[in-house]
Amino acid sequence: MMPRSGGCTDGHLLVLPRGHVADFTVDPVVSATTQHRAAELAAEIRRPAADEYPGPMSDPARSVALPPRTLATPSHLTVRSGGRPAESCDRQHSAGTLSTDRRVRPSPTAWQGHHEHARHPVEAAAPAAAAQRPRAPGQSGRYAYPVRSYAHELRIQGHWDEAVTLHECALEAATRAGDSLGQGLAAGNLGSIQRLQGQYAAAVRSQQRARAAYWDAGERLGEANAVHEMGIAQRLCSDYEADRTSQEQAGELYRALGNTFGEANTLHELGTMYYLRGDLRASLAVQRRALAKFQEHGKPYGLAFAYNEVGLVSCLLGDYPAAATHIAHGMSLHGELGNRFGQAYSLKDLGVVEYLTGDHRAALATLTSAVEQHRELDSRYGMGLALTELGTAHRLCGEHATALSTLLQALSLHREFAFRHGEGRTPMEIAVVRDLMGDRTGAQTDLDQALRTHTEYGHRHALTETVLARAELLLRHGETDAALADFRDSLTPARDIGAPLLEARATEGLAHCLLPTDPTTGLARLREAEAIYRRIGAPDLARVEEALRGR
Structure with a gap:
């Protein structure tokens, strides 16, 4: 790779990363890694005869040097044309990314890519990248394939800027070579990272490019993966119908290929979409099907996230013990996989269960940990979700x-990523806090914003919760007639979507509105609320029991 700005001795090539260490001795691991990649580049330039290096090195790697931006090299490190290639590392790449070129086979020796105390995931992944060598110079996928060894480690550890650099380099190399399969691999991986960074429109475009490239290469499994990933990005753009269509198309492709693991992924995504739309029973049913398929095929990464989603939906359905159990399973699996990203989401979900069951201080500690972990990973989307719950x-x-300060931070992040569900849910929470602080005008403005957002995007659960929040605000200020109408408007949808906590809150609110004028009906409603709170184990039960004792 020639430096674009010159500065290299004539007859030499330089592996040129984006950062630098002061000299060779500052960080031996960085220096050694850079030398390793320089040797790979030398192998690209000078391809020795087949009998010169026996075994795995008989056909050296034909790859470009792809140093991530945090792996630096001293500026004086150079490699001469004709340099000797690095010693082979006969190890297998990390699991978790699709191998679509069936002519390329990694060595059977397992590489343990997850090291809890590794200084940087690329340091563990770098030797594996050198081992991924195509069998013949003309094979498709040869430019992007070495990058895949880094991809999983970078993704789960949150080093997304470095991953983007790798995938962009691979995509450029594959495009120049006219390598359709390589383009599909690189564009698909790039789109996945762009999604994690919150660049949803860019992610959709990258997956569209990956789909087209896979189609040209005749790689139907890659095409299915690209369509599935495209749907996730569409859902994050709040285009739920587009997501549904994409997942249905991906599911058809997976079924035609007999790929039940892919089917599990599409089910998992459909369950998430149903949850956001407020179709809780449908979400739980689909997520359980996904969970069973992940368990059947022993796919721990998908299984861990499926546990998270089943736990979250179970929580909204009022089954707090099941929610806690599933979330704990997910957190344990994420820990075994070294997936700090997944652990952060598990902490957020666990914190929600804790505050819904009345353990507010424990929730505060758990959610603070979730926010800090997302911050360390620079997962701004995840941090926004965790900040809303922390507030x-x-x-x-x-x-x-x-609470107000925390929620305002969350809202800023949701707006940054155009996450519409968060742009509605968080203003509702802000409104409740503003009202408690005496700012009723500000509270009403925030509630109006939340109602508009949830109505526009069809978030049934969140919309019902917001109407309830408005009703409770009106009741606190003695506006009983207006509150009564809102409580009635929220009761039916709460029952329809299967949200017992919302149903109980609406029923309790109706009771307090009716007690002054119709005590018999009001007491009946209050007892209905008591029964629901008792059934789901909600801490609100104590408040209703006290109200009944006063009667």
């Missing part, structure tokens, strides 16, 4: 000023 926990602990 709710602060409110429940009576820390209103801190």
Whole structure:
């Protein structure tokens, strides 16, 4: 790789990363890694005769040097044309990314890519990249294939900027070579990372490019994966119908290939989409099917996230013990896989269960840990989700000023990523806090914003919750007639979507509105609310029991 700005001795090539260490001795691992890649480049330039290096090195790697931006090299490190290739590392690449070129086979020796105390995931992945060698110079996929060894480690550890650099380089190399399969691999991996970074429109475009490239290469499994990933990005753009269509198309492709693991992934995504739309029973049914398929095929990565989703939906359906159990299973699996990204989401989900079951201080600690872990990973989308729940926990602990500050941070992040569900849910929480702090005008403005967002995007659960929040605000200020109408409007959808906590809150609100004028009906409603709170184990039960004792 020639430096674009010159500065290299004539007759030499330089492996040129984006950063530098002061000299060769500052960081031996970085220096050694750079030398390793320089040797790979030398192997690309000078391909020795087949009998010169026996075994795996008989056909040296034909790849470009692809150093991630945090792996630096001293500026004086150079490699002469004709340099000797690096010693072969006969190890298998990390699991978790699709091998679509069936003519390329990694060595059977397992590479343990997940090291909890590794200084940087690329340091563990770098030897594996050198081992992924195509069998013949003309094979498709040869430019992108070495990059795949890095991809999984970079993804699960949150080093997404480095991953983008790798995949962009691979995509450029594959495009120049006219390598359709390589383009599909690189564009698909790039789109996945762009999605994690919150660049959803860019992610959709990358997956569209991957789909077209896979089609040209006749690689139907890659095409299915690209369509599936494209749907996830569409869902994050709040285009739920497009996501549904993409997942149905991907599912058809997977079924035609007999790929039940791919089917499990599409089911998992459909379950997430149903959850956001408020179709909780449908979400749980689909997520359980996905969970069973992941268990059947022993896919721990998908299984861990399926446990998270089943736990989250179970929580909204009022089954808190099941929610806690599934989330704990997911967190344990994420830990075994070294997936800090998944662990952060598990912490967020666990915190929600804790505050819904009344353990507000525990929730505060758990959600603080979730926010910090997302911050360390630079997962701004995940941090926004965790901050919304943390703000709710602060409110429940009576820390209103801190709650407001936290929720405003969350809203800023949701707007940054155009995450519409968060742009509705968070203003609702802000409205509750503002009202408790005496800012009723601000609270009403935030509630109006939340109602508009959820109505526009069809978030049934969130919309019902927001109408309830408005009703409770009206009741606190003595506007009983207006509150009564909102409680009635929220009761039917709460029952329809199977959200017992919302149903209980609506029923309790109706009771308090009716008690002054119709005590018999009001008491009946209050007892209905008591029964629901008792059944799901909600801490609100104590409040209703006290109200009944006063009667």
